[in-house]
Amino acid sequence: MATATARTASTSAHTELERRMLRQMLLIRRFEEKAAEAYALGKIGGFCHLYIGQEAVGVGSLAALREDDYVISSYREHGQALARGVPANAVMAELFGKATGCSKGKGGSMHLFDAGRRFLGGHGIVGGHIPLAAGIGFAIRYKGGDQVCICYFGEAAVNIGAFHEALNMASVYKLPVIFCCENNRYGMGTAFERVAAVTDVVEHACSYDMAAELVDGMDVLAVYAATERAADRARSGGHPTLLEVRTYRYMGHSMSDPLHGVYRTKEEVEEQRKRDPISQLALKLKEEGALDDAALDALDAEVRAQTDEAVRFAEASPDPEPAELTTHVLAD
Amino acid sequence: MATLTYRDALNQALREEMQRDPNVFLMGEEVGVYQGAYKVSRGLLEEFGPKRIVDTPIAELGFAGVGVGAAMAGLRPVIEFMTWNFAVLALDQIVNSAAKILYESGGQVPIPIVFRGPNGAALQLAAQHSQAWESWLAHIPGLKVVAPATPADAKGLLKSAIRDNNPVIVLEGEMLYNLKGEVPDGEHIVPIGRAEVKRPGSDVTLICHSKTVAVALKAAEQLAEHEGASAEVLDLRSLRPLDEAAILESVARTNRAVVVEEGWPHSGLGAQVVDVIQRDAFDQLDAPVLRVTQADVPMPYNKQLERLAKPSPDRVVAAARRVLYLD
Ligand SMILES: Cc1ncc(C[n+]2csc(CCOP(=O)(O)OP(=O)(O)O)c2C)c(N)n1
Ligand SMILES: [Mg+2]
Numbered sequence: 001m002a003t004a005t006a007r008t009a010s011t012s013a014h015t016e017l018e019r020r021m022l023r024q025m026l027l028i029r030r031f032e033e034k035a036a037e038a039y040a041l042g043k044i045g046g047f048c049h050l051y052i053g054q055e056a057v058g059v060g061s062l063a064a065l066r067e068d069d070y071v072i073s074s075y076r077e078h079g080q081a082l083a084r085g086v087p088a089n090a091v092m093a094e095l096f097g098k099a100t101g102c103s104k105g106k107g108g109s110m111h112l113f114d115a116g117r118r119f120l121g122g123h124g125i126v127g128g129h130i131p132l133a134a135g136i137g138f139a140i141r142y143k144g145g146d147q148v149c150i151c152y153f154g155e156a157a158v159n160i161g162a163f164h165e166a167l168n169m170a171s172v173y174k175l176p177v178i179f180c181c182e183n184n185r186y187g188m189g190t191a192f193e194r195v196a197a198v199t200d201v202v203e204h205a206c207s208y209d210m211a212a213e214l215v216d217g218m219d220v221l222a223v224y225a226a227t228e229r230a231a232d233r234a235r236s237g238g239h240p241t242l243l244e245v246r247t248y249r250y251m252g253h254s255m256s257d258p259l260h261g262v263y264r265t266k267e268e269v270e271e272q273r274k275r276d277p278i279s280q281l282a283l284k285l286k287e288e289g290a291l292d293d294a295a296l297d298a299l300d301a302e303v304r305a306q307t308d309e310a311v312r313f314a315e316a317s318p319d320p321e322p323a324e325l326t327t328h329v330l331a332d
Numbered sequence: 333m334a335t336l337t338y339r340d341a342l343n344q345a346l347r348e349e350m351q352r353d354p355n356v357f358l359m360g361e362e363v364g365v366y367q368g369a370y371k372v373s374r375g376l377l378e379e380f381g382p383k384r385i386v387d388t389p390i391a392e393l394g395f396a397g398v399g400v401g402a403a404m405a406g407l408r409p410v411i412e413f414m415t416w417n418f419a420v421l422a423l424d425q426i427v428n429s430a431a432k433i434l435y436e437s438g439g440q441v442p443i444p445i446v447f448r449g450p451n452g453a454a455l456q457l458a459a460q461h462s463q464a465w466e467s468w469l470a471h472i473p474g475l476k477v478v479a480p481a482t483p484a485d486a487k488g489l490l491k492s493a494i495r496d497n498n499p500v501i502v503l504e505g506e507m508l509y510n511l512k513g514e515v516p517d518g519e520h521i522v523p524i525g526r527a528e529v530k531r532p533g534s535d536v537t538l539i540c541h542s543k544t545v546a547v548a549l550k551a552a553e554q555l556a557e558h559e560g561a562s563a564e565v566l567d568l569r570s571l572r573p574l575d576e577a578a579i580l581e582s583v584a585r586t587n588r589a590v591v592v593e594e595g596w597p598h599s600g601l602g603a604q605v606v607d608v609i610q611r612d613a614f615d616q617l618d619a620p621v622l623r624v625t626q627a628d629v630p631m632p633y634n635k636q637l638e639r640l641a642k643p644s645p646d647r648v649v650a651a652a653r654r655v656l657y658l659d
Contacts, residue, residue: 102438103436103437103438103440104439105438106435106436106438107436107437111436111437113436113440114440115440115441120405120441121433121436121437121441122436124428125424125428128424128429129397129429130397131395131397131400131425132397132398132401132404132429133401134394134397134398134401135397135398135403135404136401136402136404137401138398139401139402139404139405139406142357142383142402142407143406143407149405161394162394162397165389165391165394166394166398168389168391168394169388169394173386327439328435328437329434329435329473329474330434330474330476330498331434331439331442331443331444331497332497
């Protein structure tokens with residue numbers, strides 16, 4: 001009886017987790033759709049890179065980590081910030097450049113920060129933040145903590161020196177870092193195989209004697225499980241892991257790039273959408289009887305309301321004071 | 333007061349700050365087992381162990397970035413570049429990460445880090461190994477830049493740099509490491525942002541920093557001896573922030589200035605100093621401000637050519653004669 005109860009409890013805990021991940025993925029999807037609308041209306045400026053299609057990567061991996069773990073990412077980081085629990089209001093306000101944004105309107109879409117949640121940016125130089133992740137891992141090890149640092153970057157960053165220097169040092173120093181490569185097959189308009197001699201990113205791990213896993217990035221549970229294994233490896237001996245998570249971006253590279261452009265076909269995008277991570281998880285939960293259409297609709301309505309509120313909040317928020325121009329150049 | 337070499341003064345600063353704060357660590361090529369390419373870290377591995385004296389691969393971009401990441405997570409790294417010529421590979425991390433993260437995070441993530449190593453020409457190391465980088469670095473908001481000329485300033489400024497909550501660039505001089513000088517006993521701190529008059533004078537101000545301080549001091553001697561002119565030698569010490577008040581105060585007394593630097597003339601640091609003077613001391617000037625710089629060429633290997641390329645006391649005297657209208 002006791003084991004049966006425990007099993008039921010853990011099954012329902014797992015269903016709860018899956019439901020939470022479904023909600024987060026939906027939130028990101030709706031948030032990004034809103035961001036696209038706001039961009040078209042000129043309320044968001046500059047570069048703006050959407051996460052639509054890749055939701056399972058940020059959501060699955062961050063669900064497997066602890067609150068005291070560190071997160072660092074590239075410019076395509078709205079989804080990870082939301083999955084980390086940075087309030088949608090603060091993220092949207094940052095995209096709008098408002099004083100209430102998570103970086104006080106001074107970072108924008110590419111530089112979301114929330115130090116309290118150990119979300120250490122949004123970085124805009126391809127691959128430039130990968131050594132920073134190794135450094136965060138270095139600090140964790142130095143202080144004797146058992147946290148990990150997860151670092152997200154695109155597959156195109158694998159061609160840059162910073163990736164290789166960072167992986168080598170992380171392995172030599174045994175740093176608790178999860179290098180999470182989101183392989184969405186393109187760096188802007190360049191297909192990875194056109195510019196990479198080795199097209200399976202995981203293969204690079206052997207150059208650095210590092211554990212690696214190839215993960216289906218359209219399956220949030222697979223991402224969750226692989227991250228959990230990588231985190232265990234990091235916590236138990238400070239061993240880094242390279243995860244290659246195969247995913248796909250449905251939208252253009254940034255808001256200034258058309259939906260599929262000339263470098264890929266409409267058919268390819270449609271084909272990929274059939275493996276949509278949100279639909280897949282919703283279907284699984286429905287098959288298990290843990291979700292029905294009404295519940296899914298209710299969930300969707302809930303996150304839509306949340307993103308509507310985020311836009312309202314961002315719009316109503318003030319610009320930073322002119323005096324903010326010269327603050328935070330140097331610390332006291 | 334103890335007499336120390338510039339190298340040992342830096343070593344003392346590192347040792348004292350590492351003893352004082354367990355979050356301070358030193359990272360770079362050859363800093364540990366080899367005891368430092370220029371022996372600045374001599375004995376530190378023995379005292380602090382490999383956790384805090386960290387040898388790295390030859391990966392300037394990588395270990396500079398590791399330093400910035402460690403600073404983001406609460407440590408106080410000192411990153412040694414074997415020379416600043418190689419740090420150019422790490423400029424992305426210095427400029428795009430270290431100098432920007434505080435601002436783009438809206439003040440949430442300070443980066444307390446020191447990047448240090450020898451800067452400028454030594455002897456016959458040729459073009460790639462003989463470059464002065466101060467104007468590149470001092471250009472960047474979000475960085476502080478210091479360039480000590482004496483053992484006392486080396487110790488005091490490095491200690492300030494390590495305690496500062498911002499990225500601080502410490503430009504050392506390879507030719508200065510053996511220079512001896514008096515260093516005050518006990519806790520010796522030199523605040524960042526303060527120039528110092530190294531020799532008082534009344535007829536012309538020679539504005540200099542790092543290795544050119546010795547050049548200017550020699551020139552001042554020659555001017556006194558041969559021209560009967562009294563030159564004031566003002567050592568900037570800190571290049572960002574620049575001690576504008578000290579520059580203006582001196583020029584207000586001498587009414588003439590020559591700026592001496594190891595960098596190239598075009599867009600050089602001296603141009604910034606001249607800007608300060610023309611803007612705020614225009615009415616006090618009795619002559620145009622002149623600059624003595626490295627020749628506007630890559631550094632040649634040949635000894636005679638190299639000598640011609642570098643700022644020398646003779647060239648400083650010649651410039652001073654011109655602003656004193658002695659020619
Ligand atoms: C060093 C550098 N070079 C070029 C760019 C311009 N750029 C921005 S994103 C990008 C493509 C990166 O692709 P990938 O790493 O696969 O990430 P994704 O955008 O697919 O998420 C390029 C070339 C940059 N930001 N940094
Ligand atoms: Mg990509």
